[in-house]
Amino acid sequence: MSGGSPPQPGMAWVPGGEFRMGSDRFYPEEGPVRRVAVDGLWVDEAPVTVAEFARFAEATGHLTEAEIAPDPADYPGADPDLLVPGSLVFRPSQGPVDLRDARNWWAWVPGATWRSPEGPGSSVEDRQDHPVTQVAYRDAAAYAAWAGKDLPTEAEWERAARGGLEGAVFAWGDEFAPGGRPMANTWQGEFPWQNLLEDGFAGTSPVGSFPRNGYGLHDVTGNVWEWTSDFFALPARSERPCCAPSNPRVTDAAASVAPGEVHPRRVIKGGSHLCAPSYCLRYRPSARQSETVETSTTHIGFRCVVRP
Ligand SMILES: [Ca+2]
Numbered sequence: 001m002s003g004g005s006p007p008q009p010g011m012a013w014v015p016g017g018e019f020r021m022g023s024d025r026f027y028p029e030e031g032p033v034r035r036v037a038v039d040g041l042w043v044d045e046a047p048v049t050v051a052e053f054a055r056f057a058e059a060t061g062h063l064t065e066a067e068i069a070p071d072p073a074d075y076p077g078a079d080p081d082l083l084v085p086g087s088l089v090f091r092p093s094q095g096p097v098d099l100r101d102a103r104n105w106w107a108w109v110p111g112a113t114w115r116s117p118e119g120p121g122s123s124v125e126d127r128q129d130h131p132v133t134q135v136a137y138r139d140a141a142a143y144a145a146w147a148g149k150d151l152p153t154e155a156e157w158e159r160a161a162r163g164g165l166e167g168a169v170f171a172w173g174d175e176f177a178p179g180g181r182p183m184a185n186t187w188q189g190e191f192p193w194q195n196l197l198e199d200g201f202a203g204t205s206p207v208g209s210f211p212r213n214g215y216g217l218h219d220v221t222g223n224v225w226e227w228t229s230d231f232f233a234l235p236a237r238s239e240r241p242c243c244a245p246s247n248p249r250v251t252d253a254a255a256s257v258a259p260g261e262v263h264p265r266r267v268i269k270g271g272s273h274l275c276a277p278s279y280c281l282r283y284r285p286s287a288r289q290s291e292t293v294e295t296s297t298t299h300i301g302f303r304c305v306v307r308p
Helices: 052-060 137-146 154-162
Strands: 011-014 017-021 034-038 041-044 085-091 107-110 224-232 265-269 288-293
Touching: 011 154, 017 154, 034 154, 041 154, 052 137, 137 224, 154 224, 154 265, 224 288
Parallel strands: none
Antiparallel strands: 011 041, 017 034, 085 107, 224 265, 265 288
């Protein structure tokens, strides 16, 4: 069944059905591979852009998490001088660093927002058609509600990203760069200091710079990570259900809170322009990470869906 004509411009129909979700070939949090069913739905052809988010902010006056000072209650023991509006900004290192410590490339920058993603003095003036960044989960959800849309569940997102290629490594097949052609905005070279720019982009790229997948979607992997509405959990390993779960959702916020943290974590999907094979081979439909809901960075954005 197709969904008829799109409910809004710039959306593509992703047919419902069963598919193999997850992967057993890369990182442990992606497995086990399990059969999952989702209903057909409309999916934004590209991540929400700066221009689109600007229309939302203009219309609603929405203040993003990055524009609001953190609540001291959420950060016991924190230096009050650091509890100012701001966000996380990627800073390449001068040379090889310990890849186990993300502080080697993430800097907390006061004044970094979606309008000034790298902090005061930076601008999105020439990035209107890039994905919006520096948006936390609440900001993405508020945009979706304003637009008459929703955020995808992880299963919906992965179904859409696979483009109908059952079990393929990438959204376009099993070969990273078929015929030498870059298919997504990722990181080539040694992360986080040597960006060889073989795909032409150091940071985010205009949406649609790379080919569509089989369902007509751009930038499902690479460019920016995308928020989904599922709270983070590891897929169950022991169950052998008789039937594929239909439209599964993970709704347990409390279980997603990591030790020592106060905020729940949601699933982000798709990898970003910072994903390098040596560090984070996550520009794949099955790849997933958890992110605390109040976090915003220069490499997380989102796209929306409409369920018929
Ligand atoms: Ca790149």
